[in-house]
Amino acid sequence: MDRRPAVSRWPLGLRALLVGLAAVPVLLALSETALAHAAALRGSTTTVDVPTWLFLATGGGAVGASFLLASFVTDRTFIRAIHEWGRTLPAPGHLLTLGVRLLGVGLLAGTVAVGYLGPPTGFRNFAVLLVWVVWWGGYVASTYLIGNMWPTLNPFRTLAGLVPSVERPYPDRLGTWPSVVGLLGLIWLEVISPLADDPRLLASTLVGYTLVTVAGSVVYGTETWFSRVDPIARAFALFGRFAPFERTTEGIELRLPGTALSEAGVADGRDEVAFVVGLLYVTTFDGFVATGLWSDVATAVVGVGVPPLATYLLAYLGGFALFLGAFWWSMGIARQYGKTYITRTALAERFAPxxxxxxxxxxxxxxxxxxxxxxxxxxxxxxxxxxxxxxxPVVAALPGWVSGIELTLVLVGHFVAVWVAHAAAYELLPGRLEAIKSQYGITLVMVAYTMISLWIVTTPTVAPPFLGGGGV
Incomplete structure (x- = not known):
């Protein structure tokens, strides 16, 4: 009989991650107390009167507790009934669809025109407000809170559809990796350049993006380009899988939020898994570079002679590799504890969504x-x-309940993720105990993601170092 303590019999990787998780609140406790913020431009904070380590540990513990609660739901018929519940509503007519497409093209043209002709100073230019506040801050949220209208509203797709295509075969070896590179590239550009402050640069970027998408559609076809290459369209498609409404051939399907994420085919292959992880990572990195911790680290690294651009790039790519590596590690744990011969890639395809x-x-x-x-x-x-x-005019100080909503939304997203993973496990594995055990790794990773997200959301924003004037 193995008389070693139970913990010592756990795999080395599992023990290492647990140590890492335990170290997270200790390292982040350097900020002393949790401060909730809404945005760097607002510049206001709300104090949460608890130690940071306790606040983060509570958030991570809540996600762990949600896994334990989900583990009690082992009736496959009940789980399937929840995910198959739905209603079909009438679809909008062709005239409304045409109107939405024309609206999208008009908004793109107006944004470019105002970007060039309006004031050159940041948020006095309506193009900057329209893109970063209305579209990125508001419309994107509607995609997962209501439904994905982007295939109809997408002005790039509408314009591309007007140009004949030569329909060259798309190289299968590329898969959807170009969309992963495109996603990382877009956020990288947003972080290191004055794209969010310079309306002229923003307008030029929109023009360039339009030319690239139209050219790609001419070569490979509109359907292929926007389903496999275009990162914005692919991001919206994934967010739309979370939403309660989805356009289908039969009409508008109503379902419970998040349930479609457990279906097979949402992610197909390592490239699509990497895109899902990237979608989570890029928003995290965008918030991380506005924290005091990053400011201290970047200043120290640049101080020893590393160029600022290289410092940001290494952190950006290293962080993505860390997020992706942690997820793939969790799939190894799923195979080990789930006692299954299902490949790690096949598990990842079902758990990643x-x-x-x-x-x-x-x-x-x-x-x-x-x-x-x-x-x-x-x-x-x-x-x-x-x-x-x-x-x-701006709202200088938002009510305290806004910060509470922000934190609640972070936790709700993680709770839904735990349930989706739970449902996917019961679809994949025949044994009830094996299905529960297969979730050990992904739950630990989710706890880590939760604590990182909560720390970023509750940390006062600072100007990212070496980006004065909007670039490295």
């Missing part, structure tokens, strides 16, 4: 205060986009 729920919760939490704080600016500048007020 659960991370979309985490990305959705963190995205809305990260942008809620930003959106609410700048809505007065959107109204004032939108009323006169070419001659806006010198000082557009």
């Amino acid at each position: 659960s991370l979309v729920a985490i990305a959705a919760g963190y995205h809305v939490a990260h942008n809620l205060g930003f959106l609410l704080g700048l809505l007065p600016s959107v109204t004032a500048v939108g009323a006169a986009p070419l001659s806006p007020p010198q000082q557009p």
Whole structure:
């Protein structure tokens, strides 16, 4: 009989991750108390009167507890009934669809025009507000809270559809890896450049993106380009799987939020798994570079002679590798404890979509205060986009309950993710105990993601170092 303590018999990788999880609140406790913020532009914070380590440990513990509660639900018929529940509603007519497409093209043209012709100063230009506040902060949230209308509204797709395509065969070896590179590239550009502050650069980027998407559609076809290459379309498609409404051939399908993420085929192959993880990671990194911890680390690294651009790039790619590596590690744990011969890739294809729920919760939490704080600016500048007020109005201090909603949304996203993973496990594995054990690794990773997300959302924002003037 093996008389070693139970913990010592756990795999080395599992013990290492547990040590890492235990170290997270200790390291982050350097911030002393948790401060909730909504956005860097608002510059206001709300203090949560508990130690940071306790606050983060409580959040991570809540996700762990949700896994334990889900483990009591072992009736496959009941789980399947929840995920198969739905109603079909009438679909909108062709005239409404055409109107939405024309609206999308009009908004793109107006954004580019105002970006070039309006004031050159950041949020006095309506193009900047429209893209970063209305579209990124508001519309993206509607995609997973309501449904994905982007295939119809997408102006890039509408314009690409007007141009004949030569329909060259798309190289299968590329898979959807170009969309992974595109996603990482877009967020990298947003982080290191003045894209969020310079309306001229923003307008030029939109023009360039339009030319690239139209050219790609001409070569490979609209359907292939926007389903396999275009990162924005693929991100919206995944967010739409979380939403309660989805357009189908039979009409508008109503379902419980998040349940479609457990279906087979949401992620197919390592490339699509990497895209899902990237979708979660890029929003996390965008928030991380505005923390005091990153400011201290970047300053120290640059201080020993590493160029600022290299510092950001190494951190960016290293962080993505860490997120992706942690997820693949969890799939190894799923195989080991689930006692299954299902490949790690096949497990990843079913478990990875659960991370979309985490990305959705963190995205809305990260942008809620930003959106609410700048809505007065959107109204004032939108009323006169070419001659806006010198000082557009903002909400200087949002009510304290906004911070509470932000934190709640982070946790709700993780709770839904735990349930989606639970449902996927019961679809894959025949044994009840094996299905529960297969979730050990992904639950630990989710706990780590939760604590990181909560720390970022509750940390005061600072200006990222070496990005003065909007670039490295």
